[in-house]
Amino acid sequence: MNAPDDFSASRRTFLQAGAAATGGLMLSFYLPGAHAAAAATAFKPNAFIILSPDGRVAMVMPYVEMGQGTYTSIPILLADEMEVDLDKVSWQHAPADPAYRHGLFGFQLTGGSASIRGAWKPMREAGAAARMMLVQAAADQWKVAPDTCKAAHGEVVHTPSGRRLSYGKLAGAAAKVPVPKQVVLKQPGQYTLIGKPARRKDVADKVNGKAMFGIDAQVPGMKIAAVKACPVFGGKLASVDEAPAMKVKGVIKVVRLENAVAVIAEHNGAAKKGLAALDPKWDEGPNAKFNNAAWQQVLEDAAKKPGLMHIKEGDYAKDASGGKTMEAVYFAPFLAHATMEPMNCTCQVKPGSVEFWSGTQTPERVQLLVGQALGVDPKTVKVNNYLLGGGFGRRLDVDVQVQAALIAKQVSYPVKVIWSREEDMQHDMYRPFYRDELGVVLDPAGKPVAFKHRLVGSSIEARYAPAWMANGMDTDAIDAAESPYDFATRHIEYGAVETAVPTGWWRGVGPTHNCFVIESFMDEVALATGKDPLAFRQAILTKNPRALAVLNLAAQKAGWGQKLPAGEGMGLAVSVAWGSYACSVVHCAVSPEGQISLKKVVTAVDCGQVVHPEGVVHQTESGHTYGLTACIYGKVTLENGRIMESNFHDYPVLRMNEVPPMEVHIVPSTESPGGMGEIGTSVIKPALANAVFAATGKRFRRTPFEAEQLKRT
Numbered sequence: 001m002n003a004p005d006d007f008s009a010s011r012r013t014f015l016q017a018g019a020a021a022t023g024g025l026m027l028s029f030y031l032p033g034a035h036a037a038a039a040a041t042a043f044k045p046n047a048f049i050i051l052s053p054d055g056r057v058a059m060v061m062p063y064v065e066m067g068q069g070t071y072t073s074i075p076i077l078l079a080d081e082m083e084v085d086l087d088k089v090s091w092q093h094a095p096a097d098p099a100y101r102h103g104l105f106g107f108q109l110t111g112g113s114a115s116i117r118g119a120w121k122p123m124r125e126a127g128a129a130a131r132m133m134l135v136q137a138a139a140d141q142w143k144v145a146p147d148t149c150k151a152a153h154g155e156v157v158h159t160p161s162g163r164r165l166s167y168g169k170l171a172g173a174a175a176k177v178p179v180p181k182q183v184v185l186k187q188p189g190q191y192t193l194i195g196k197p198a199r200r201k202d203v204a205d206k207v208n209g210k211a212m213f214g215i216d217a218q219v220p221g222m223k224i225a226a227v228k229a230c231p232v233f234g235g236k237l238a239s240v241d242e243a244p245a246m247k248v249k250g251v252i253k254v255v256r257l258e259n260a261v262a263v264i265a266e267h268n269g270a271a272k273k274g275l276a277a278l279d280p281k282w283d284e285g286p287n288a289k290f291n292n293a294a295w296q297q298v299l300e301d302a303a304k305k306p307g308l309m310h311i312k313e314g315d316y317a318k319d320a321s322g323g324k325t326m327e328a329v330y331f332a333p334f335l336a337h338a339t340m341e342p343m344n345c346t347c348q349v350k351p352g353s354v355e356f357w358s359g360t361q362t363p364e365r366v367q368l369l370v371g372q373a374l375g376v377d378p379k380t381v382k383v384n385n386y387l388l389g390g391g392f393g394r395r396l397d398v399d400v401q402v403q404a405a406l407i408a409k410q411v412s413y414p415v416k417v418i419w420s421r422e423e424d425m426q427h428d429m430y431r432p433f434y435r436d437e438l439g440v441v442l443d444p445a446g447k448p449v450a451f452k453h454r455l456v457g458s459s460i461e462a463r464y465a466p467a468w469m470a471n472g473m474d475t476d477a478i479d480a481a482e483s484p485y486d487f488a489t490r491h492i493e494y495g496a497v498e499t500a501v502p503t504g505w506w507r508g509v510g511p512t513h514n515c516f517v518i519e520s521f522m523d524e525v526a527l528a529t530g531k532d533p534l535a536f537r538q539a540i541l542t543k544n545p546r547a548l549a550v551l552n553l554a555a556q557k558a559g560w561g562q563k564l565p566a567g568e569g570m571g572l573a574v575s576v577a578w579g580s581y582a583c584s585v586v587h588c589a590v591s592p593e594g595q596i597s598l599k600k601v602v603t604a605v606d607c608g609q610v611v612h613p614e615g616v617v618h619q620t621e622s623g624h625t626y627g628l629t630a631c632i633y634g635k636v637t638l639e640n641g642r643i644m645e646s647n648f649h650d651y652p653v654l655r656m657n658e659v660p661p662m663e664v665h666i667v668p669s670t671e672s673p674g675g676m677g678e679i680g681t682s683v684i685k686p687a688l689a690n691a692v693f694a695a696t697g698k699r700f701r702r703t704p705f706e707a708e709q710l711k712r713t
Contacts, residue, residue: 049078049126055154055168057084059091062100063119064110064361065202066388066395067622068677069615072200074119076611080193081127081186083151084167086201096363096383105465108364111396111505113578113675116611120673128183130174137173138165188609188670195610202387214359214386217346219414223252225407226271227417229260229427232284232641233500237261239281245274254278255407262407264415272420287500287641292433295499295638296331299435302456307495308471310478314489319441319450326525327439330517331702332457334636335431335506336645338629338653341389342424347404348414349374354381354405355414359388361395369398370405392626393505396464397429425651426643429504430636432457432477436517441489446529447539450489453481453518458503459496472496479510480682483518484547484576485540501638507626508678511577512685516703519573519686524699533572533690534560547576549667550583550604557665558585558602567591568599569694575683579674580607581667584624584687587660590695594707596632598660601684605664608671616676617664623680624662629654630681631688631703 050058059078065071075089094100100108131151138156139146142163149158157164188195205211230236240261242254250270255262263274346357354376360366363383371378388395404417419427434457441450459474468475478494506512526536534555541548551574560570568589575582587599603620610616633652637644645651685703693699696710 049130051130051167051171051174053168053171055084055088055166057082057089059089060094060100061091062094062108063115064093064359064385064388064391066110066359066361066391068115068619069200069202069612070110070115071202072198073116073612073615074123075201076193076198077119077123078127080191081124082130083192084154086193086198088154089201091201093385094363096367096381096385098364101364105468107362109362109396111361111391111393113580113677113679115677116673117579117675120609120611124185125183128185129180132180132183133174133177134167134170136177137170140177141165141170141173195613197614198612200614212386213341213389214346214357215341215344215389215418217357217384217386217416219346219348219357219416222346222414222416223264223266223411224268224271225255225262225264225404225415225417226268226275227260227262227403227407227419227423228275228278228280229423230282230284231426232282232288233290233502234287235259235282235284235641237280238283240278242278244277244279248274248277250274253411255410257403257406260403262417264407264411268418271418284641290500290638290641292333292638295433295501296435298497298499299433299456302495302497303435303437303454305495307454307456307493308473309491309493310473311482311490311492313491314450316439316441316450316452316489316491319489320439323441323443323449325439325441326528327437328521328524328701330436330438330520332431332434332436332513332516333634333702334433334501334503334638335630335634336425336428336636336643336651337390337392337394337506338425338648338651339390339392339394342421343394343400343419344417345400345404346414346416347401347408349405349408352380356381356383356401356404357386358383358401359386359395360398360401361388361391361393362398365396366398366401369402373402374405374409392507393509394429396505399427399429421648422646425646428643429502431506431509431513432460432503433499433501434477434513436514438517438521440487440521440525442525442529446531448485448487448525451483451485451487452491452493453483453514454491454493454495455481455514456495456497458499458501460503460505460509462496462498464504476505476510478514480514480575480577481510481518483522484544484574485522485537486543487540500641507623508577508681511575512627512678512682515573515575515577515682516685516689517701519575519683520689520699520701523571523686523690523693532561537572537574541574544576546581546606546667547574547583550574550581550606553604553665553667554583554585554602557604557663558587558600560585565589567695569691569696571687571690571692571694573683573686573690575679577675577679577682578677579672580605580676580679581674582606582620582679582683584683586684586687586691588688588691588695590692590710592712594710594712596688596692596705596707596710598628598658598688600660601662601687603662603664603680603683604667605676605679606667606669607674607676607679608669609673610666610669611673613666616666619676620664620680621662623678623682624684625654625659627681627684628659628688631685631705633704635704635706
C-alpha cells in the first residue's frame with residue numbers, strides 16, 4: 001500500500017486545549033490529513049490526550065493494534081515529549097468517526113507501514129505543547145520565569161528552589177494556559193524514551209487473558225452465525241432446503257443471502273452443525289471453469305499490450321541495440337493471508353442504527369460500505385473496535401462486516417458471524433497474481449547500465465480507493481518497481497488487468513512482490529557476468545548510501561563469502577520501501593529430498609530514527625516469518641473457479657521448529673522514521689531464493705519453492 005509523504009499540519013488546526021470533564025487538561029489535535037472543511041465548520045479532533053488529576057494520561061488512539069506494537073510506540077512519542085513515564089500512559093480504541101482521519105490515506109486506516117511515519121511529528125508536538133503549558137502553569141503559580149523550571153517524570157521542578165508540583169495538581173491550571181504558538185521539540189540527544197528499550201504495553205493483558213479481540217466480543221442477547229458462500233467466485237445461491245439445519249438442536253434460523261447461506265444458533269457448535277447439514281445449490285456463474293492456467297494466459301496476453309509508463313528515463317531500446325542484454329520473466333502468484341484470528345464480526349441492526357463489535361484496520365470504511373449495503377446513513381453506523389488477531393492487510397477489507405450486517409438485518413438480536421478456517425481460506429482477498437518481465441543492458445565490463453521492468457496484474461487501488469491512483473496508475477503495484485540501483489536508463493511500465501479472483505492488500509503487496517522479482521533477477525545478472533552477488537550490488541549502489549550501508553553491514557555480520565558444505569548456500573537481497581532500508585542474508589541447506597532447512601537469517605535495517613527498538617526487531621522477525629512461509633508453503637490453487645486449499649494442512653505456515661535463528665542489526669539514524677511493518681516480508685523472499693540457488697543451482701522465478709522441484713537424483 002502506497003501513500004503520499006506529506007505530514008504537514010497547520011498550528012491553527014493542530015492543537016486546541018480546554019478543561020477536561022475530569023477537571024484536568026485535555027489536548028485535542030489533528031493528525032495530518034484531517035479535512036479542512038471539517039476544521040472550518042467545527043473542531044473535531046482526531047485524537048485526544050487527557051491528563052487527569054491523578055497524573056495519568058489517557059490517549060484515544062486513531063490507529064489499531066494488530067500485533068505490530070503501535071499501542072507501545074505511539075505512547076512513547078507522546079510520553080517522551082510530555083516528560084511522563086510510559087507506565088502512566090493508557091489508551092483506548094478510537095471510534096469510527098471522520099474526526100479520527102489521519103495523514104497518509106485521507107481516512108481512518110491502519111496499514112501501509114504508516115503509523116509511526118504519520119504520528120512522528122504530531123504526537124511529539126502534542127506532548128511538547130502539554131509539557132510547555134504545564135511548565136507555564138507552575139511558573140505562574142510560583143511567580144517565576146518558565147525558563148527556571150523543568151519538567152521530568154510527570155512533575156515540574158523549579159530548579160533554583162527545588163520546589164515541585166505534579167502534573168495532576170497542575171492539570172486544571174494548565175487547561176487555562178494559552179496553547180503555545182510554537183513548540184520546542186527535543187533533539188535526538190535529549191530523548192529519554194524514544195529509541196530506548198521498553199516493555200510492550202499490551203503484552204500483560206494478552207498473557208493474562210484480559211485482552212479483547214474481535215472474536216471475544218460478548219453482547220447481551222447475542223446469537224452465533226456460521227456462513228457458507230458460493231465456492232465459485234462470482235457465483236450465487238440458487239436454492240437451499242432449510243429443514244435439515246432446523247432439526248439441529250440450538251439452531252434458530254437459516255438466512256439466505258445473494259451468494260451465501262448462514263445458520264444462526266444459540267452457540268457456535270450448533271451453528272456449524274446446522275450449516276454442515278445443509279446442501280445448498282449454487283448458480284456458479286461465468287467463472288466455473290476459471291483456473292490458474294487461464295489467469296496466467298490472461299496475463300501473458302496483457303503483457304503483449306502497451307501499459308502505462310511509470311518511469312521513462314533514457315532510451316532502453318537504443319541501449320539494447322548497442323549492448324548485451326539479459327531478460328527474465330517472473331510470476332508472483334495468488335497468496336492468502338491466513339490470519340490466526342479467523343474473520344469474524346458481531347452486528348446488531350435496529351431501526352435507525354447499526355452497531356458493530358469487530359477488529360478492523362479501517363473502521364470508517366465499515367461505516368461507509370455498510371451504510372451503502374443497508375441503504376442507511378453511514379453516520380448511524382457505530383463501530384466498537386477491538387484488538388486484531390493479525391491483520392496483514394486482510395482486515396483493510398470489510399466484506400465480513402457487510403455480510404454480517406445483511407444477516408443481522410433479518411433478525412432482531414445481535415449476531416456474531418464467525419467464518420470457519422475453510423471459509424476464510426477460500427473467500428480471502430488474495431495477494432494479486434503478477435507477471436513481471438525484467439531486462440538489463442550490460443556495458444563491456446558487465447555492469448548494468450539500463451533497466452526495464454514491465455508488470456501486469458490486477459489493481460487493488462482501482463477497487464479499493466480509485467482516488468489514490470494517478471492517471472490510471474496503481475501506485476501500490478509499482479511501488480519499488482524501479483529498484484534502488486544506479487541505472488542511467490530506466491523504463492518501468494504497468495498494465496492493469498482484472499480477474500474474477502478478489503484481490504487485496506497482503507503484507508507489503510507492491511514492494512513485497514517487486515523486491516522478490518528484482519533482487520532475484522539481480523542475482524541472475526551477477527552470476528551470469530561472473531560477479532559475486534555482494535560485489536555486484538556494491539558497484540551499482542554508489543548513489544544510495546543508506547542502501548549500501550545495510551548491504552555491507554548484513555554481509556559483514558553474516559560472514560558473507562565463507563565456504564559452505566555441499567547442499568548449503570547463502571543468498572542476500574536489498575529492499576528500499578516505506579522510507580526504510582533493509583538487507584537480509586539467508587543461510588539455508590537443501591536435502592537430497594528437496595527439503596529446505598533454514599540455518600540462519602542476518603538482517604540490517606535503517607528505518608531512520610528508531611522509536612521502539614524491540615518493536616523494530618519484532619516486526620523484522622515477524623515479516624521474515626511471513627515471507628519465508630510464502631516462499632516455502634504459500635500456494636493458492638484455482639480450479640473450476642474455486643480455491644482448492646482449505647486449512648493449514650494444505651496451506652501451512654512456518655512452525656516454531658522451522659523458524660531459523662535471526663539476527664537484526666539496526667543502523668543508528670536521526671532521519672525521520674520509516675515504516676517497519678512490511679519490509680521484513682519484502683527483503684526475505686529473494687534472499688531465500690538466492691540462497692536456494694547457491695545451494696542447488698536451481699533458480700525459482702515464482703513461489704513456492706517446492707520440494708519436488710528441488711529433489712536431487
